[in-house]
Amino acid sequence: MPPSGIAVTAQLRQLVHYHLDHHSYDNALFFSERLDAHERRSSESAYLLALCHFRLGDYKSAYEISKYNGYRGVHLNCAYIFAQACLAIDRYKDGITALEKSRGLWSHKLSFGKHTAAARAPNPDSASVLCLLGKLYKAYDDKKKAILNFEEALKTNPFMWDAFTALCDMGVNVRTQNIFKLNDVLIDGLSFDQPPGILVEQKDNGAINPMDKKNSTRSTIFDTMDPFDSQRSGTSSEMLLGNNFISAGSGENDFMSKPRAARSKMPAAPEPVHDPLESPTVANVDPNFSRVTLAVEPPQAPTRRTRNIQPADPGLLEAAPKAGYRLTAKRSQKAQDEHPSESNLAVLRASAAAVSGIERKRTVSGHPVQPRQQSEEPGASQRRSARLLRGANTKANSGAATVGATATRELKKARPQMSRILRPNSSGASVGRTVSGNRKPLEENGMDVDQTEAPRIKEVPPQPPGIKSAEPDVVKIEETLRYLIELLKKFGSGYLALSQYRSMDALAVYTSLPRAHQETPWVLSQLGRAYYEQASYAEAEKYYRQLRILAPTRLEDMEVYSTILWFLKRETDLSFLAHELVDSSWHSPQAWCALGNAWSLARDHEQALRCFKRATQLNPKFAYAFTLQGHEHVSNEEYEKALTAYRLAISADRRHYNAYYGIGRVYEKLGSYDKAYTHFHSASIINPTNAVLICCIGNVLEKQRQIVQALQYFSKATELAPHAAQTRYKKARALLALNQLDAAQKELEILKTLAPDEATVHFLLGKLYKTLNDKGSAVRHFTIALNLDPKVS
Structure with missing residues (x-):
């Protein structure tokens, strides 16, 4: 009989998720195509197929496959992957439309705190969708809506770091104190911090909740159901082995709305039937065959009957965890209520075994045990098992009253013997097994063992390790989150300061971070960038050199490092860096920018232009490469081409002040001082702390015979960069022109x-x-000047 279509669909989905979790995207794509062929009209199948194409970088295929369900907004995952594909292939309006149409599916949804090593939220929540919407609106050049969506994403989840950096890059004056703080929505979204061994169940709506304690201590008996029955709403298929729970659920890319039991590959096992007179059994799991087998436990060693042995302390029974002993007792009582005849029969058979126990007792060598009375004197010696029993009871409750042996057996009769497979920690050692733990298993036709001894010894269960509660430690979670928020606040303050070109503030924040974070590639890059913006190229080079040692394959900001080496005239170091980057990543625009700077330092402007054009071909939105093109055209006195390159840089990044500065330089060379002033002023608005830009404004005003206004800008530039010789020289020249001789003499x-x-x-x-x-x-x-430079004669 062929398998049902539902079972085939479930198995194919499981295969797709299996390969996605293991980053085997080619295999995942193959099986997702099989799934789509088997289930043509399913939105979930289309989503998985689009996801595989997206992971492989085939964004256009992902766009086409998810378009039918994603553009209409009828399936959230399809809409989300469709919008991501739209962002990658520059179809921003389509992505915005898809997410807006599906707003009812993701609005007011939060999955923060639901992601663990064994569980994932199946659908994107409102914070992630709002952040994606903000990116789409930003690319669509709708700044107002982009800012609104980024702000909403951060209000929902302050850990959306890319939303914060996007706001900073757009020039928005944000307040880190108001952004990075815990809110009630975030704390309420934390269901629990899943500790090891606690099960989670995934609801149909995608929420992950802690399971009931009773469910978390289930036995290894599985439901006799089809594991691929997607129509049945059940919990996940887990096995209880000691204290470890092994989940058969899916992993990171599990976005399926089916119950986890439907995706389990574990076959169902029938409930074992045990005879109360047989030896207790334990569950052995064969990992190669993924099944639960039953093995006979070694029998308990025969112990002498002593009338003065301290029996089991009832306090131990009461102190046992609910998830272990009490739960088993409740299940035993429930089974006894449902099958009274079987329970009574078990009690009678146990009593009969107790009566004939003396006759059947044997020693290890097979000889009958001669019954004898043990002395009741206090100084009489006792058997080792009795001493262990006494020691265990004394440690557990030294002040508890003793219970007679008869009462102990009566207590045991009230609760029939249960198989150890139904108990947690069944494989752990007990007092009885401590005595006979080195015995070999007996054959079926071997010697007889008194069956009444094992239940009596089992009355003193060891204290199992406390099962962790599924309830979260709210105070501990909040303390951890507050620590992370404070740390994130420092990172945010530094990034915001650097985005506003307040380099000194950024340096102060980054150097206050813990040393472990200061030595990470991202922070080293930020420190180098801060010194670069201050024109402290030697200090910046130190941090970037350290960054190269720590992360030699990192490409981000390497174009800045190459420019620093260009300013320092390190021709050998720059050439080595360029060849290293090109060899490691031929298709990265940063590598081609570094190679272009190397050719520029060697004064081969044509080769440099070829490299910069190659960088813009690889990434048309790489604004810095367009700016470097413009600088090379200015060196070749190709001013029209330079203006074109600078304008392309501005179209790629509206806040790229270097391009405005380049246009100002071109107009200054062409004698259009009004246009030059406008562009220099625009650049200084973006970067108000750059002394070079302010000095350029003063220089243009000086050429327009506006010496007083020019002196103001030169003075401001000198305050920002007191060690910049060029700025102080222009200030001194302006003071001389205004006949302020004393001030000019001090500056000179x-x-x-x-x-x-x-x-x-x-x-x-x-x-x-x-x-x-x-x-x-x-x-x-004048003589010194002639000696230094004869051309000034």
């Missing part, structure tokens, strides 16, 4: 210390002393 004295071998500085000093009628000093500085 400082400048002489900063650049003692600069001919133009000594030339200005000569002019100053000539105006002050100090001819000797004037002649001396």
Whole structure:
């Protein structure tokens, strides 16, 4: 008889998720196509097929496959993967439409705290969808709606780091104190922090909840049902082995709405039937065949009957965990209520075995045991098993009253013997097994063992390890989250400061991080970037060199590192970096930018232009590569081509101030000072702490004979970069033009210390002393200037 279609569908889905979890995307694609062929009209099958194409980087195929269900918004997962494909292939409006149509499926849904090593939320929640919507609106150039969606995503989940960085990159003045804080929605969404050994069940709506304690201590008896019966709503198929729960559910990419039992590969096993007179059995799991087998436990060693042995303390029975002993007792009582005749029969058979126990008792060598009375004197010696019993009872409850042996047996009769397979920790050692733990299993026709001894010894169960409660420790969870939020707040403050080009603030925040985080590649890159924005290229180079040692395959920000080496004139280091990057990642725009900078430093501008154009071909949104193209065109005096390259950079990134600066330089060279001022001013609005930009504005005003306004900008630039010789030189020149001789002399004295071998500085000093009628000093500085640079004669 052929299998049912439901079983085939469930098995194919399980295969797809299996290969997705193991990152075997080609296999996952193959089986997802088989699933789609078997179940043509299923939205879930279309989603899995689109997901496989998306993981393989085939975004257009993912777009086409998920379009039917995703664009209409009838299936959330299809809409989500469709929108991601739209973002990758620049069809932003289609992605926005799909997510907006499916808003009813994801709005006010939160799956934070539901992801563990063994469980996943099947559907994206509102925070992730809002973040994706924000990215789509940002790419669609709708800044207002992009900001709104990013803000909503952060309100729902402050751990949406990419939403925060997107707001910073867009120039939004956010407040990290208000963003990175715990809210009631986030805390309420934490169902529990799943400890090891606690089961979770996945509801049809995707929520993951802790299972009831009774369900978490289920036995290894499985339901006799079809494991691929997707129509039956059951819990997951788990096995209880000691204290470890092994889940047969799916893994990371399990977005199926079917119950986890329908995806289990574990075959059902019938409930074993045990004779109360047989030896207890334990469950042995064969991992190779994934089945539960029953093995005979070694029999208990015969012990002497002593009338003065401390019997089982009832306090031990009461102190046993609910998930272990009491649960078994309740199930035993329930079974006794349902089958009274079988229970009574078991009691009678146990009593009969007790009567004939003395006759059947044998020693290890097979000789009959001679009954004897043990002395009741306090100083009489006892058998080792009795001493163990006494010691266990004394440790458990030293002040408890003793119970007679008859009462102990009566207590045992009230609860029929249960198989150890129904108990947790059945494989653990007990007092009885401590005595006879080294015995070999007996053959079926071997010696007889008194069956009344084992139940009597089993009355003193060992204290099993406490089963962890499924209830969360709310205080501990909140403390952990607050620690992470505070740490994230520091990262956010540093990133925000650097995005606003407040390099000193960013450096202060990043250096206050724990040392373990300071030595990570991301933080090292941020520190190097902060020094680069301050024009402290030597300090920036130290951090990037450390970054290269720590993460030699990292590509992000390597174009900045190559530019730093270009400013430092490290031709050998730059060439080595460029060849290293090209060899490791031929298709990365950062590698081609580094190679272009190397050619530019070697003054081969044509080769540099080829490399920068290749970088923009690989990534048309890589704004920095367009800017480097413009710089090379300016070096070749190709101003129109330079303007085109700079404008392409601005279209790729509206906040790329380097491109505005480049356009300002072109217009300044062309004599269009008004246009140059406009673009320099636009660049300074984006980066208000860049001394070079402010100095450029002052330079344009100076050329327009607006010396007073120019002096204001030169003074501001000097405050921002007190060690920048070029800025201080222009300030001194403006002071001389305004006949402020004392202030000019102070600036030139400082400048002489900063650049003692600069001919133009000594030339200005000569002019100053000539105006002050100090001819000797004037002649001396003019002579020094001639010696340093004969061309200035």
